[in-house]
Amino acid sequence: MRHGLRVIVPLLSATLIAAGTLTALAPPAGAQALPGSDCGSTTLRWLFWPKGHGEIKSQGFPAFPTPHLEVYVGTGKTFADAQQVAYTDPTTSKTADSCTPGTISPGTKPTTKSTTKAKQLVCKFASNAVFFGAANQAGGYALIAYVDNESVVAATIADTGSKLQYDGKACKLKPSPK
Numbered sequence: 001m002r003h004g005l006r007v008i009v010p011l012l013s014a015t016l017i018a019a020g021t022l023t024a025l026a027p028p029a030g031a032q033a034l035p036g037s038d039c040g041s042t043t044l045r046w047l048f049w050p051k052g053h054g055e056i057k058s059q060g061f062p063a064f065p066t067p068h069l070e071v072y073v074g075t076g077k078t079f080a081d082a083q084q085v086a087y088t089d090p091t092t093s094k095t096a097d098s099c100t101p102g103t104i105s106p107g108t109k110p111t112t113k114s115t116t117k118a119k120q121l122v123c124k125f126a127s128n129a130v131f132f133g134a135a136n137q138a139g140g141y142a143l144i145a146y147v148d149n150e151s152v153v154a155a156t157i158a159d160t161g162s163k164l165q166y167d168g169k170a171c172k173l174k175p176s177p178k
Helices: 002-024
Strands: 034-038 043-049 068-073 084-089 092-095 100-104 113-115 119-124 130-135 141-147 150-157 163-166 171-174
Touching: 043 150, 068 141, 068 150, 084 130, 084 141, 084 150, 092 130, 092 141, 100 130, 113 171, 119 150, 119 163
Parallel strands: none
Antiparallel strands: 034 100, 034 130, 043 068, 043 119, 068 084, 084 092, 113 163, 119 171, 130 141, 141 150, 150 163
């Protein structure tokens, strides 16, 4: 029994640290390093759909009523499947197979702006963003992008409500594609 606790306690501690990271979105400095995904880009476009969306004719997107977030690399007005590097909805958070392992040691810088409306968020960072995604304690899933160990974009996606928080200096909101 004691041996089982020695194995379970560290795993539970790591889970609680990750959950705290997702709940607070700005954990204390010196928090444990977490696994993440580096998708090799400093320029990212986020399509935030807090209530899903109808058909998006300009992009060839069918109607998709599930709340979700899609992340694309590069610039432009089109969102090709080959450019999509991350996705989150109320049941999952994942990155593309083309992303490589990365680690983060979350800092304390909070995101400065937020929205709960369907928008496109365009970000240009000095370094590659590293993504961390997991189940959120309050329900749904979260995807957080870190640059140099600081949270720059944090999305929580849930059936009960979704929110997109971001660094207002590196990211700008634009209208969603129609």
